[in-house]
Amino acid sequence: MNILIINSGSSSIKFQLIEMPSEALICSGLVERIGNKDAVLNYKTNATSLQQTAEIDNHKQGLLKIVELLLDPEKGVIKSTNEIEIVGHRVVHGGNSFSNTTLITAEVKQDIQKYAALAPLHNPGNLQGILVAEEFFPLAKQVAVFDTAFHQSIPEKAKKYAIPNNLYEEQGIQVYGFHGTSHQYVSEKAIDYLGLKTSKIISIHLGNGCSITAIVDGKSIDHSLGFTPSNGLIMGTRSGDIDHGIIYHLVDNLGYSVAEVKDLLTNKSGMLGLTGYNDLRDIEAEAEKGNKNCILALTMNAYRIKKYIGSYVAAMNGLDAIIFTAGIGENSSVIRQLVCMDMDYFGIDLDKAKNELKSKNLREINTATSKVKILVIPTNEELEIAKQAFQLLN
Ligand code: ADP
16 A cells, blocks of 8 residues: 655655555655755656756645656656555644544644644645645545654643743643654664563754753653643754743843744744854864854753753653654764763763764664663654554555
């Protein structure tokens, strides 16, 4: 069975065609800069790899380009759109309505629209992807996999904010959590790899967005992103944890509007605000040259992660493994070393040579005597979506 996975963002569509249950990747690609004259389309199969630049005004045109390529007599991989039996969509915010993967109905779309207020950068693009996929693949079953679903197991003591109860009960103000598909995928891989019946794991997803999850026996019990994807770790352009008193000071005394504060903390802060760069590769290169802001920002970034690890060890009363994943977690030996440094109290002992090895596979980078396993596990949100969509309908 062919499952097309669509991860539709505000200005991009990532896609993969996966054969299930074999999990074989048939093709993958990405349309970026939708809404621009020089939008870029990348497309890759076993036989072809291409990049095109074109004017792509909206998601419909973007998906049309993808469909044309999938059907192309030379470069394509299918003969008819009917060969796609399921389209699996990544949806960022499912609020409290969805703790599982769900077949998309008119009601589900209404809910995704409703939760756009809580994830304005993500849910509108996700919904667009669903609407155009329904048009192009009318016979396929459309399935939504929510980033928030994995975190529905977080208990009230961790998901409630200490604000008046009516805001929780009536307005749904609480921790929802994000990157759930990634945390679920890598933690299941870790549990399989370690062969543990009961497990206490910390999963650290470090990409443009960053988050950390405490996972007991495969279930999320606490997580750093909260009501919106803003809290917790220092991210590419987001501040993560800050004292909310700063917001009032910016507005009351420094002349910022609320929209400007939001822009500041979402798009101009984090590693970008600290260094002028948001790509960690640039920051590492600058730090190497002695750039003090970059050296400090790397240290701050790792320090924040360390503090979360400490609090989650306390929350779980133990730790079997920590997992590094996503662009930074999988590739930056520098961040991994800074995080694992001086953590012997917790039994975390990094093998420096193993940490430097490059690989696209799951790997263990702790010393032989480390009490806690340190794992690098490449995330694959698309495959997790395909697995969940396949399970739902079979
Ligand atoms: P997204 O959240 O957009 O899916 P990714 O998981 O692809 O992000 O991570 C993107 C980030 O990964 C980039 O900003 C970059 O800083 C970082 N990254 C990618 N490759 C490397 C590398 N070799 N070394 C250090 N950082 C890297």
